[in-house]
Amino acid sequence: MRKIRPILWVPLLAFLGIAIAFAVQLAQPDDRAIHSAMVGKSVPVFALPAALPDRPGLASTDLANGQPHLVNIFASWCIPCRAEAGPLAELARRGIPIDGIAVRDRPEDLAAFLAQYGDPFRTIGADNDRRVQLTLGSAGVPETFVVDGNGVIRHQHIGAIMEQDIPAIVAAWEAAR
Amino acid sequence: MIAEGGLAALWLAAAMSLLQLYLGAAAARASAEAIDLRPVCVVAVAQGTLAAIAFGLLILCFLRTDLSVALVAANSHSAKPWLYKFAGAWGNHEGSMLLWVTVMAVAGAAVALFERRLATRTLSATLAAQAAIGLGFYGFLLFASNPFNRLNPAPVEGNGLNPLLQDPGLAFHPPTLYFGYVGISIAFSFAVGALLTRDVGPVFARAMRPWVLAAWIFLTIGITAGSYWAYYELGWGGWWFWDPVENASLMPWLAATALLHSVTVLATRDGLRAWTIMLAVVAFSMSMIGTFLVRSGILTSVHAFAVDPRRGAFILGLLVIYIGGALTLYALRVSTVKEGSRFDLFSREGALVVNNLLLSVILGVVFVGTLYPLITEALGAKISVGPPYFNQAAGPVALLLAAIMGMGPLMRWRRDSVRALLNRYAVPILISAASLLLAVLFAPDAGVLPLVGLALAPGVAAASVAPMWKRNLRRTPLFTWGMVIAHLGVAVSLGGMAASTAFNKETLTALRPGQTTHVGPFEVRFESVAPVAGPNWTAMEARLTARRNGTGAPVALAPQSRMFSAPPTPTTEASIRTFIDGQLYTNVGESDEMGRWQIRLWWKPMVTLIWLGGALIAFGGVLSLLGRVLRERKAAGGRARAPGADAIPAGGEALA
Numbered sequence: 001m002r003k004i005r006p007i008l009w010v011p012l013l014a015f016l017g018i019a020i021a022f023a024v025q026l027a028q029p030d031d032r033a034i035h036s037a038m039v040g041k042s043v044p045v046f047a048l049p050a051a052l053p054d055r056p057g058l059a060s061t062d063l064a065n066g067q068p069h070l071v072n073i074f075a076s077w078c079i080p081c082r083a084e085a086g087p088l089a090e091l092a093r094r095g096i097p098i099d100g101i102a103v104r105d106r107p108e109d110l111a112a113f114l115a116q117y118g119d120p121f122r123t124i125g126a127d128n129d130r131r132v133q134l135t136l137g138s139a140g141v142p143e144t145f146v147v148d149g150n151g152v153i154r155h156q157h158i159g160a161i162m163e164q165d166i167p168a169i170v171a172a173w174e175a176a177r
Numbered sequence: 178m179i180a181e182g183g184l185a186a187l188w189l190a191a192a193m194s195l196l197q198l199y200l201g202a203a204a205a206r207a208s209a210e211a212i213d214l215r216p217v218c219v220v221a222v223a224q225g226t227l228a229a230i231a232f233g234l235l236i237l238c239f240l241r242t243d244l245s246v247a248l249v250a251a252n253s254h255s256a257k258p259w260l261y262k263f264a265g266a267w268g269n270h271e272g273s274m275l276l277w278v279t280v281m282a283v284a285g286a287a288v289a290l291f292e293r294r295l296a297t298r299t300l301s302a303t304l305a306a307q308a309a310i311g312l313g314f315y316g317f318l319l320f321a322s323n324p325f326n327r328l329n330p331a332p333v334e335g336n337g338l339n340p341l342l343q344d345p346g347l348a349f350h351p352p353t354l355y356f357g358y359v360g361i362s363i364a365f366s367f368a369v370g371a372l373l374t375r376d377v378g379p380v381f382a383r384a385m386r387p388w389v390l391a392a393w394i395f396l397t398i399g400i401t402a403g404s405y406w407a408y409y410e411l412g413w414g415g416w417w418f419w420d421p422v423e424n425a426s427l428m429p430w431l432a433a434t435a436l437l438h439s440v441t442v443l444a445t446r447d448g449l450r451a452w453t454i455m456l457a458v459v460a461f462s463m464s465m466i467g468t469f470l471v472r473s474g475i476l477t478s479v480h481a482f483a484v485d486p487r488r489g490a491f492i493l494g495l496l497v498i499y500i501g502g503a504l505t506l507y508a509l510r511v512s513t514v515k516e517g518s519r520f521d522l523f524s525r526e527g528a529l530v531v532n533n534l535l536l537s538v539i540l541g542v543v544f545v546g547t548l549y550p551l552i553t554e555a556l557g558a559k560i561s562v563g564p565p566y567f568n569q570a571a572g573p574v575a576l577l578l579a580a581i582m583g584m585g586p587l588m589r590w591r592r593d594s595v596r597a598l599l600n601r602y603a604v605p606i607l608i609s610a611a612s613l614l615l616a617v618l619f620a621p622d623a624g625v626l627p628l629v630g631l632a633l634a635p636g637v638a639a640a641s642v643a644p645m646w647k648r649n650l651r652r653t654p655l656f657t658w659g660m661v662i663a664h665l666g667v668a669v670s671l672g673g674m675a676a677s678t679a680f681n682k683e684t685l686t687a688l689r690p691g692q693t694t695h696v697g698p699f700e701v702r703f704e705s706v707a708p709v710a711g712p713n714w715t716a717m718e719a720r721l722t723a724r725r726n727g728t729g730a731p732v733a734l735a736p737q738s739r740m741f742s743a744p745p746t747p748t749t750e751a752s753i754r755t756f757i758d759g760q761l762y763t764n765v766g767e768s769d770e771m772g773r774w775q776i777r778l779w780w781k782p783m784v785t786l787i788w789l790g791g792a793l794i795a796f797g798g799v800l801s802l803l804g805r806v807l808r809e810r811k812a813a814g815g816r817a818r819a820p821g822a823d824a825i826p827a828g829g830e831a832l833a
Contacts (some may be wrong), residue, residue, distance in 0.1 A: 011455065012504035015462075018548070019497050026489045027549050056259050085666045 010139040036137025036145075036156050043071075043111065043151050048125025050108055051102045058099050058125030062150030068176035070098045070169070071145040072121070073133055075105050076113035078141040084160035085117035092120035096173050103133055105140055144169070148176035151161040183234035184325040187275075190227035190282060191315035191385065191822025194221050194308040197285075201305025205373060206299050212297045218289035219306050224311070225286025232266075232279040235324055239266040245331035245355035248272060248324050253638060254337035256713050256741045264348040265338045270488075271473065276487045277468070278314045278761045280359040283415060286387065294377050294809075295367075295384040303363075303370030313495040321491045336741030340714070350399060352366060357396025358464050361429055363388040364436060365461035368454045369503055372510045377450045382443035385457070387805050394435045394798035400426050403789030412749035414683075414779045415788055416763050419567045421476045424547045425467025425700065426538055432460035435536040438529045446526055446590065448462070448519070451511045452533065457700030458507060462500045463694055464542075469496055475551060497772070521592040528585035535578040572626045577669055578805035579633055583640030584665055602640065623679035630675025638668035655804025670790025678781035683780075687773035697780025699761060700727035701734075704773060706765075714741045716750070719765035719774060722753070734775075736765040761785050 015171060037042070047059035056062075060156070063069055074081040092098050100121035102110055110124070127133050136145065136153070146155035155172035157165065200217040234321040238441075239262050244250045252269045253262055263267075267276045285307040292300055318324070367385045371377045403426065408416045417423060436456040442449045470476045473489025520526040546562045555562050587601045613632030620628070641664035645653065682697035693702045704720040723732045736752040754761045759782035766775030 008508040008511060012501065012508055015500055015504055016497075018466075019493065019501070021548075021551060022469065022473075022475065022493050022496075024488075025554065026473060030806065 003135045036153070038135075038137040038153050039156050041146075042152060043147060044132075045156055046135065048101065048127055048132055050127035051100075051105060051124040052107055052114075055121070058123045059102060060151060062099070062123065063147045064149065066149040067153075068173055069147045070096055070173065071101060071136075071147055073101045073103060073127075073136070073138050073141055073143045074099055074143075075103045075141050076109040077105070078103075078105045080141045080160040081113075082117050084142055084162070085120075085162045087166055088120045088165055089118045091161075091169060093107060094170065096170070097099060097122050099130060103127050103130055146172040146176050169174050179234050179241075179783070180325040180327060183231045183238070184323070186231035186234065186609050187315065187319060188228045190224050190231060190278075191312065191319060193220050193224035193227060194311040195223055197308035198305050198464065201301045201308060204301035205305060205370075207298075212301065214297055214301060215664060217301055221289035221304050221308070222286045224308070225282040225284075228279040228282035232275050233331075235272060235275055236263060236266045236739045237423045239263065239272075241700075242335065245327055245329070247326040247328045250328055250332050250335045251335035251476065252338055254335045254713070256714055256743065257338060257343070260345065260348055261338055261343045264351075265342070267348055267351050267491070268338055268342045271318070271322045273355075273816050274314070274322050274472075275324050275357050276352065277359050278311060278318060281307070281311050281314065281362055282353050284356075284360045284363050284392075284756075285366075286460065288557070289367075292384060294380060295370075296374070296380070297694045299367075299370045299374045299376045299381065301370075302373040303362065303366045306369040306373075307362065310366065317488075317495065321488050334743075336357065337713075337741070340741035340746045340748045340798075341410060341741070341746070342412050343713075343741070344406065345412065346402065350402045350406055350669035354399025354403060357392045357394070357399050357433075358429055358467075359427060360390070360392035360395060361433055361460045361464060363392065364433070364457040365503065368457035369506060370385045372454060372503075372506050375513055375631075377454060377509065379444050379447050381454065382440045386440050386444060387802055389433060389436055389457075390798055390802045390805070393430070393437055393496060394428045394795050394802065396426070396433060397791060398793040399532070400430055401788050401795065404791070405788045409751055412751045412764050414584050414764075414777075414781070416677075416784070418597050419546070419562075419564050421547055422467070422471050424543050425471060427464070428463040428467060428543055428547075430458050430541040431536050431543070432456055432463055433538075435533045437461055438532050438536075440531050442526050446520060448526055449530070449533075454507065454511060458503045459540075460499075462496075462503070463544075465492075465496050465500065468548070470495060470674075476547070484611060488647055490717050520532065520590075521621070523588075523595065524592050525585060525588040528581060528588050531542055531581050532578065534584060535574055535581065538574050539571050539578070542574065543567065546570070550631060568626065576629050576671075578639050583637040583666060586644045586660060601643065605636040607642065608639050610631055612636065627679035629677060630671055634668050634672030634675060637671065638665055641665040641668055642762075644649055655807065656801040657804075659797045659801025659804060661797070662800060663794045664798055666790045666793025666795075668790070669786050669793055670788075673783050673786025673788075675785065675788060677781045680782040681779065684778045686776055687769060689771075694776070694778065696761070696778040697759075697782075698725050699723045699778075699780060701763075701778060702724075703774070703776060706768075713743060714739045716740065717765070717768075719746055719763075719776065719828060721752075721763060721776070723761055732761070734761065736763045740743050742833070755785060758782055777819065818819070 015177055045059045045060050048057045050057035071093065088098060098120045100123065102124055102172070105126065114121075125132070137156075142160050143154050144157040144161055148154050154176045161169060169171060197217060197220045200220055204212050204214060204217055211550060221763045238246045238249050240251055240259065242249060242255045242262060242807060248269060248271050253265050257265070267273045285304060288307065289304060292373070297301065310367040323467060364385060367381070367388065371381050385566075397690040403423070404416050407418065433768060434451065439449045439453045439456055443453045469489065479642055488748055546566050549562050550560055583605055584598065588598060609632050612635045613628070614629050616623070616631035620631070623631075628720065642661055644657065645661055683695055686694050688703040690703055691707045693700055695701065701721050701723045704722055706719050709716050709718045714737040718735050718737045721734040721736070723734060724730070730752050733753040737750040739750050740746075741748065749764050749766070752763050759780060762779040762781055764777040766777065768774045
C-alpha cells in the first residue's frame with residue numbers, strides 16, 4: 001500500500017461528524033413546542049380596547065408598572081381554556097395579578113364564559129384580529145406569559161395551565177419580582 | 178396463517194442474505210480459476226424471491242383487511258376502495274420498509290441473473306456487499322418494525338388510511354420511487370465490490386452503467402410523479418416544497434445523475450476513477466440518510482409515518498456501519514486504484530467534470546439546507562429552512578448547469594477549441610438572447626431566476642437537439658437519442674418552471690353562487706354548490722364555469738371540500754383543467770355565515786411542461802438503457818462469430 005493521503009479520510013470524518021450530530025439529536029427529548037422569540041424582550045407596544053364594559057382593556061404601558069404580571073391569552077370558544085380556569089383562580093387567590101387577552105371573542109360569549117368557569121382577570125383586552133397575540137409570539141390559545149415590572153417577558157407557558165404547572169408559574173412570577 | 182407465512186418468508190430471506198454474504202465473500206477470495214458463481218447467484222435469486230413473497234403476503238393481508246394484523250388494523254379499513262387497500266400496504270412505516278428490503282433483494286437477484294460483464298471476483302464481492310446491506314435492513318424489520326405482528330383480540334374495524342394518501346398516486350409513486358431510491362444500492366455494492374477487488378476501470382464502468390441508469394430512470398419517474406401528486410392532491414398549487422422527504426429523494430437523484438455522467442467518462446476515457454466510486458457510495462448513502470431523517474422523527478415532514486427514537490437509533494447504527502464502512506474502505510483502497518488517463522479541461526470530459534461539480538454543489542446546498550435545522554437546534558435555536566434559501570442557493574447553480582448541459586454534447590472528447598465550440602453554439606446563444614429580450618419585455622418584474630430560466634430554456638432546448646444536426650437519424654444509436662431527449666426534457670422542464678413562476682396568476686375571493694371573478698385570461702362564474710358522496714367520504718362540491726376572455730367555450734370545474742369518514746379528516750380536492758398553454762387550478766374552502774364560499778383560483782401558464790420534461794428525461798433514460806442492452810446483445814453475438822468485432826471506436830461512445 002502506498003502512503004496514506006489525508007484528503008481521502010475527509011469524507012469519512014465529515015460523515016462521522018454528521019452521525020454524531022444525529023445521535024445527539026436522537027438522544028434529546030422530543031420537544032415540539034415552539035417558544036416565542038419574544039421571551040427576554042420587552043412586550044411590543046399595543047393598546048387593546050376593553051373586551052367587557054365592566055373593566056379596563058389592556059395596554060403595554062399597564063404591564064410596565066413595576067409589578068410582575070401574568071398575561072393570559074384565552075377565548076371563550078377555547079375548550080382547554082375551561083380546563084385552566086381552576087388553576088388560574090388558584091394563582092389569582094395567591095395574589096398574582098392576571099391580565100387577560102381575549103382572542104376573537106364576543107362580549108356576550110365572554111361574559112357567559114367567565115360566569116360559568118370563574119373570573120380571575122383584572123383587565124381583559126379584546127384582540128379581535130389576533131394581531132397582539134401574534135406580536136407577542138403566541139401561536140394559539142391558551143398561552144400565558146410572565147411579564148416583569150419593566151414590561152419584559154420572562155416566561156412563556158404554552159397550553160392550558162394544569163394543577164402541576166402552578167409551582168413553576170409561581171416560581172417564574174416570584175423570579176420576575 | 179398468511180401473516181405467519183409472510184414472517185417466515187422474511188426470516189428465510191434474512192437467512193439467505195447471510196448465506197449470500199458468506200458465499201459471496203468466499204468466492205471473492207478464491208483464485209480466479211476456482212470461482213464458482215452459481216451458488217451465490219442461486220442464493221441471491223432465492224433471497225429476492227422470498228422477500229417478494231413476504232411482500233406479496235403483506236399485500237394479501239391488506240386486500241383481505243385481516244384486522245388481526247396490527248399493521249392492517251392501524252392503517253386500513255374495510256370500507257376503503259380496493260386500490261387503497263392494495264396500495265395501503267406500503268402507505269405506512271413497516272410496509273414501506275418491507276418494500277425497501279424487497280426492492281433491495283430483487284435488485285440483488287437481478288444482478289445475479291443478468292450481470293455478465295463484470296469480472297467474476299468483483300461480481301461475487303458485489304453480491305456479498307448487497308447481501309450485507311440487506312441483512313441490516315432485515316434486522317431492522319424483524320426486530321424493530323415487524324409488519325406481521327398480530328393483534329389479540331382483533332378489532333372490529335381498522336383505523337383507515339390517511340385521506341391524503343387515498344389517491345391513485347399512492348399505487349404508483351412509492352414503488353417507482355423505491356425502485357430507484359433503493360435500486361441505487363446496486364451502485365453502492367458495485368463500488369464496494371470494485372474497491373475490495375481493486376477492479377476499477379472501463380469494463381467495471383460499462384457493467385455498472387445500465388444498473389445506475391435503470392435506478393435513475395425509476396428515481397426520475399418517482400420524483401416527477403410525486404411532484405405532480407403533491408401538486409394536485411395537497412391543494413396548494415405548488416409543485417416542489419423543499420420538504421425534507423422531497424430533498425431525500427432529490428439528493429440521491431442528483432448524485433445518481435452525476436454518477437451517470439462520470440461513469441461515462443470512466444467507460445469511454447478511463448478517467449475519474451476515484452470520483453466515480455465516491456459518487457456511487459454517496460448516491461445510496463443519501464438514500465439511507467434520507468430514510469433515517471424521515472423515519473427517526475428528528476425532522477418533521479409530511480412523509481413521517483412513525484416517530485420512534487429506537488427505530489432512529491437502529492437506522493443510525495446501520496448508517497454508521499454501511500456508510501462509515503464504505504468510506505473507510507474508500508480511504509484505504511482508493512489510493513491504490515490508479516487514477517485514469519488525463520484530459521484537457523476544455524473537452525467533453527472537462528464539461529462532464531464541470532457538470533459533476535455543479536451537481537455536487539447543488540447536492541451540497543440541498544444537504545446543508547435539509548440538515549441545518551438539526552445543527553441550529555443542537556445549538557439551541559429552532560429554525561426551519563424553506564424555499565427562499567433553496568431557490569436562491571440552488572437556483573443559479575442549476576441554471577448554470579443547464580447552460581453547460583447544452584454545451585457538453587457539442588464538445589469533442591479529449592480536446593476542443595473555444596472557437597469551434599462558439600461556432601456550434603452560435604444558434605442556441607442567439608435563441609437565448611432573443612428569448613431573454615422577449616421575457617424582459619413581457620414579464621419585466623418576474624424576478625431574476627425566472628427571467629434567466631425563460632431565456633435559457635429555448636436556447637438549451639436548441640442546443641440539446643443540435644447533436645442530431647446533419648446526422649443520419651436512422652443510423653444514430655439509440656443511446657444518443659436517449660441523451661438528446663433527456664437533455665431536451667431538462668430544457669422543457671426548466672421552461673415550465675420559469676414560465677409558471679413568472680406568469681402565475683392567483684385570485685382568492687369569497688363568492689355567492691351566481692357571482693363571477695377573474696383569474697389570468699379567464700372569467701369564472703360560480704354556478705352552485707351541491708353535496709356529493711363517495712365510498713368513504715362526503716363533500717361539498719362547488720360548480721364553476723370558466724370562459725377564456727369571457728367569451729370562449731365554457732369549461733366546467735368542480736373543486737370539492739371533502740370529509741373522509743375513517744379517519745375523519747377534511748381534505749381539499751382541487752379541480753384542474755389542462756389547456757395547451759397551462760392549467761387552471763381551483764379550490765373551494767369553507768362558507769361564511771353570509772353564504773359566501775372561499776374560492777381560490779390559479780392560472781399557471783406552461784406548468785404541465787415541468788412534468789412533461791420529467792417524463793422526457795425518464796424516456797430518454799429508457800431509450801439509452803435499451804440502446805445499451807441491444808448493443809450489448811449484438812456485441813455478444815458478434816463476439817461469438819468474430820472476436821474483436823465489438824471494439825468500440827473512441828468517439829462512438831456517447832453519453833448515457
